[in-house]
Amino acid sequence: MSQPGRVDKQSGYILHTQPYRETSLLLEVLTRDHGRFSLVARSARRPRSDLRGVLLPFQPLTLSWFGKGELRTLHAADWDGGVRQLTGLPLVCGFYLNELMMKLTARDDPEPRAFSVYDRAVRELAGAAPLSTALRRYELRLAQVLGYAPALGRDSRGEAIAADRHYLCRDAAMPEPDEHPELAPVGRAVRLPGEALLAIDADDYGRPDTRGHARQLSRVWLSALLGDEPLASRQLLQAIQSLSD
Secondary structure (H helix, E strand, C coil): CCCCCCEEEEEEEEEEEEEECCCEEEEEEEECCCEEEEEEECCCCCCCCCCCCCCCCCCCEEEEEECCCCEEEEEEEEECCCCCCCCHHHHHHHHHHHHHHHHHCCECCCCHHHHHHHHHHHHHHHCCCCHHHHHHHHHHHHHHHCCCCCCCCECCCCCECCCCCEEEEECCCCCEECCCCCCCCCCCEEEEEHHHHHHHHCCCCCCHHHHHHHHHHHHHHHHHHHCCCCCHHHHHHHHHHHHHC
16 A cells, blocks of 8 residues: 655755754755755664665755655655765855855755755755855756746847846846946945857856946845845855964
8 A cells, every 4th residue: 555645766855954853863955856845754863774874965865755644755766866965165055055044045945946056056066066056056056947037148128148248137137227327326236248248148256346236236136136135144244264364
């Protein structure tokens, strides 16, 4: 007899864990086809549990579970290839990925593209990609695939972005042609060159100035989406970077 709500071998990641009752774990997971939700891993904290070395953050997993309520039950978990464990600054960046994902997504709202954005970011943090590139790509692409921010190939008038023009990016709206370059942007807005917007749209972060412009844009977008609520992991990341500077 099959268990109600049974799902087998779904690609997923663990975003957060905490103790649950005496020997279990409460997991917040992100899955490719079922979105973000909570799972109970029963007896996972027992010394001889097969799950102790598997339920790790920033590791691609295949997850199986059952149940249909807000709290489902983990049936099995296995590594799905594995990536290098994050340590040091990449680990702090990983905490930032998780916190931002949990802030911007709703439970049980599947978006496979968001999973792909997260998966790519984790692998970039574990690899040789510059951390700034991985973070900017993650922030901007996540906002776009979730429908909170626009693509950057066209402006607010529906015209193609011109490389030799400047644009105002307000909140998380489409870029506006800058008709008054002598005036400083007001409110949550930044003035960016069309060349940078086109590079970001093409996923080309090879130039340092593009990464700088992407950071400005991500600050405006995230400020519009999150308001003044600080992200704990982002504050920690900024503090570490200021010390290294």
